[in-house]
Amino acid sequence: MLIEFSVQxxxxxxxxxxxxxxxxxxxxLVNNIFNIEEPKSLELLKSAVxxxxxAAGKSNIIKAITTISELIVRSATGYKSxxxxxxxxxxxxxxxxxxPSEFEINFISEGVRYQYGxxxxxxxxxxxxxxxxxxxxxxxxxxxxxxxxxxxxxWDLGTSLTxxxxxxxxxxxxxxxxxxxxVQLNSTQLKPVYDxxxxxxxxxxLTGWDHEYSAQQCLNEKKNDILNFLKAADVGIDDIxxxxxxxxxxxxxxxMPPAIRDLVIKNMQxxxxxxxxxxxxxxxxxxxxFDLEDESQxxxxxxxxxxxxxxxLETGNILFIDELNDNLxxxxxxxxxxxxxxxxxxxxxxxxxxTTHETSILNQDVxxxxxxxxxxxxxxxxxxxxxxxxxxxxxxxxxxxxxYLDGRYGALPMIGRWEKA
Numbered sequence: 383m384l385i386e387f388s389v390q391x392x393x394x395x396x397x398x399x400x401x402x403x404x405x406x407x408x409x410x411l412v413n414n415i416f417n418i419e420e421p422k423s424l425e426l427l428k429s430a431v432x433x434x435x436x437a438a439g440k441s442n443i444i445k446a447i448t449t450i451s452e453l454i455v456r457s458a459t460g461y462k463s464x465x466x467x468x469x470x471x472x473x474x475x476x477x478x479x480x481x482p483s484e485f486e487i488n489f490i491s492e493g494v495r496y497q498y499g500x501x502x503x504x505x506x507x508x509x510x511x512x513x514x515x516x517x518x519x520x521x522x523x524x525x526x527x528x529x530x531x532x533x534x535x536x537w538d539l540g541t542s543l544t545x546x547x548x549x550x551x552x553x554x555x556x557x558x559x560x561x562x563x564x565v566q567l568n569s570t571q572l573k574p575v576y577d578x579x580x581x582x583x584x585x586x587x588l589t590g591w592d593h594e595y596s597a598q599q600c601l602n603e604k605k606n607d608i609l610n611f612l613k614a615a616d617v618g619i620d621d622i623x624x625x626x627x628x629x630x631x632x633x634x635x636x637x638m639p640p641a642i643r644d645l646v647i648k649n650m651q652x653x654x655x656x657x658x659x660x661x662x663x664x665x666x667x668x669x670x671x672f673d674l675e676d677e678s679q680x681x682x683x684x685x686x687x688x689x690x691x692x693x694x695l696e697t698g699n700i701l702f703i704d705e706l707n708d709n710l711x712x713x714x715x716x717x718x719x720x721x722x723x724x725x726x727x728x729x730x731x732x733x734x735x736x737t738t739h740e741t742s743i744l745n746q747d748v749x750x751x752x753x754x755x756x757x758x759x760x761x762x763x764x765x766x767x768x769x770x771x772x773x774x775x776x777x778x779x780x781x782x783x784x785x786y787l788d789g790r791y792g793a794l795p796m797i798g799r800w801e802k803a
Contacts, residue, residue: 383416383426383731384700385488385495389446392483394439396472396764401443403427403733406752406771410778414723414750416731418490422518427753428722429734432767433744433786434757435795439765440737443757444585444704450485453502454579457562463555466504474763482508489700491578498561498575506556512575514542523572526560545569584694585702593674593682596689597656600624604692611688615714617681621661621669626654658685680709687718695721698730707740716743744783751775754782756793 390398405415405425418424434440449468472478486499500510510526521542529536539547550564565576600608601624612619629650634643658674674682694701707715715738721727722734744754754770773791775782785791
């Protein structure tokens with residue numbers, strides 16, 4: 383489970399910003415929190431929502447966590463010596479642009495709390511560190527620090543870390559993470575850390591997921607879960623029929639631009655594709671099949687969400703979604719959030735962190751005050767992230783949506799007068 387995440391000097395984020403899922407001491411909406419007994423008593427939030435105007439940096443908060451996961455996974459499997467890293471510092475400050483971006487995350491994996499972080503430029507990893515807290519006690523597992531004067535890394539491999547440490551250290555390329563390198567070279571002790579990022583951290587951007595994962599789940603004995611999700615979301619689908627077929631180039635529309643059509647055929651040649659039929663009952667009670675493409679954009683998005691959401695709730699993933707409201711009715715957004723808050727459904731520690739413009743769910747019946755966050759840019763065009771709890775809204779009495787739209791919490795677009803040239 384995610385405890386908190388911090389980032390600085392990344393895209394629109396200049397100074398250190400922290401998103402915390404540690405619950406405050408307020409005693410309302412207790413179903414919205416997990417009570418963690420081991421390794422140390424802790425209450426964590428099941429979800430967090432981020433509001434703010436367009437271009438204020440909401441998406442960059444989400445992208446920061448995807449950057450950590452990408453670097454961890456690709457350091458083990460993809461990056462070669464000399465490859466550029468996907469790191470983008472804050473560019474509107476002449477000093478920041480030449481400094482490394484920094485990321486740090488606190489989380490629990492297999493009952494142990496970890497504090498892991500690194501700083502990096504596009505050229506190489508500067509610093510990297512990992513602390514573990516088995517039984518609540520701090521252990522330094524490794525420190526990797528860049529010595530700018532000597533132009534080399536200095537290492538402090540703690541005694542609590544066991545295994546072929548010298549081999550792992552010597553095998554770590556400048557643009558690779560020590561964590562990933564050691565796991566690739568069979569460090570069983572570090573594997574739970576790597577696995578948390580690889581298996582537990584999931585994310586989607588504005589376009590969401592495609593329909594393939596949900597379709598695949600329907601063929602893997604999860605059809606009833608997907609169908610029940612769709613019925614609960616009230617999209618009018620009575621049944622689903624999914625088949626897997628070899629890609630047929632003749633199915634690519636003839637009116638597609640030739641260059642794009644050729645590229646699609648080249649990328650899909652010989653691959654399987656999932657054909658999804660939605661079934662609706664007519665007035666006689668007979669099932670009438672429709673192509674998934676015949677459904678509304680919102681229904682298609684709900685189907686695409688069904689598989690990943692169901693899997694995340696079942697396995698306890700940490701799910702990051704950018705613009706959850708896109709093409710979804712406000713009640714569907716509330717429905718999805720409610721799944722994570724429901725203790726009968728969310729039994730394995732799944733968490734949802736998302737951005738949205740949907741303010742109808744911004745009320746104290748859905749969220750605790752410590753679950754709501756805002757972003758806005760200051761005069762230097764830097765993203766600032768801050769919680770609703772900073773404003774101490776009156777418990778159970780203040781209309782959060784009205785107060786937000788009235789500007790009490792900031793994080794609103796400053797709409798000016800448009801004058802045509």
